[in-house]
Amino acid sequence: MNKVAVFGAGSQIGKNAVLLFSQFGYEVIAFVYSKADIDKIPGVEFILVGPNDDSVVEEALEQARIVFLALLFNPNNAQRIIDIQDCVLNTVDMSEDLPLDKFLYMIEQNQNNSYSKQSDYLY
Numbered sequence: 001m002n003k004v005a006v007f008g009a010g011s012q013i014g015k016n017a018v019l020l021f022s023q024f025g026y027e028v029i030a031f032v033y034s035k036a037d038i039d040k041i042p043g044v045e046f047i048l049v050g051p052n053d054d055s056v057v058e059e060a061l062e063q064a065r066i067v068f069l070a071l072l073f074n075p076n077n078a079q080r081i082i083d084i085q086d087c088v089l090n091t092v093d094m095s096e097d098l099p100l101d102k103f104l105y106m107i108e109q110n111q112n113n114s115y116s117k118q119s120d121y122l123y
Contacts, residue, residue, distance in 0.1 A: 008070035010037030069105040
């Protein structure tokens, strides 16, 4: 089972992750928040999710060996920062007891059209 769950697959970071993982032979479950972000890529299953779709997310996480969170935010938008924090904490909680190989995240900060990136392994 070589499945990767990519959250934020509609962002540029997420799209790049989806393409790279699929090119390296992984089956990708790509979570998007808008139908406009759904592309036709072989081996990629796109799932449209909303704020309270925990059961859909949990079901997909049970199939994945790797989880990748792609997060983009503007530091001047406090509500977006809170939403991102909730997303990360909920995903970590759901993933805690699963046999994952890797849990990765990348945060991209957009402030005045400049970007800074941070990425790390959570475990």
